[in-house]
Amino acid sequence: MNMYPPGPGPRHPGSAPIARPTGPVASGAPVRDFLNTAPRPGVSEGYVVLPRSLAEAMPLPWQQHMAHLLHEFHQVYAHLDWPEYRVVPSRRERLVDLDEDQLAEVGCMVEIDTDGELVYRERNGRRIEHPERQEVLVSCLDPIPSQHHNANQDTPPRGFPVQQAPNWG
Secondary structure, rough: OOOOOOOOOOOOOOOOOOOOOOOOOOOOHHHHHHHHHOOOEOOOOOEEEOHHHHHOEEEEEHHHHHHHHHHHHHHOOOOOOOOOOOOOOOEEHHHOOOOOOHHHHHEEEEOOOOOEEEEEEOOOOOOOOOOOHOEEEEOOOOOOOOOOOOOHHHHOOOOOOOOOOOOOO
């Protein structure tokens, strides 16, 4: 889909030529360029994750555009052998800040050596040098509100439900 009309064509008499954008030529990979220009929520090296509850809470015109794009996307790539994805909310943490369960989750363990110092090891036994500089992804509670939330999670101690509305700006 071309965003600009084709070259010089019929114009209304006396109208000015159509202004063309200035600057560098448009990229041949605009999605990749956009995703790589800055850190973005839900974007990793291999995936773009959109929380369904937020997508369904977008303004109606946005939802219509999104539904159209997703329809076309799935039509084009329906022939692929799609796996079923499991998305786990996670956050970056320093290895030295993790508890035993979190260490096990990321495939590490900690032990005390003969000098009484903590030694961090990978599952295969290899020592992790400078664990204080090592960051890993660990699962966390999902901070994005969902329509399938457990109602008790939104009930403060006094029992009054908390209203959670999307913040659009």
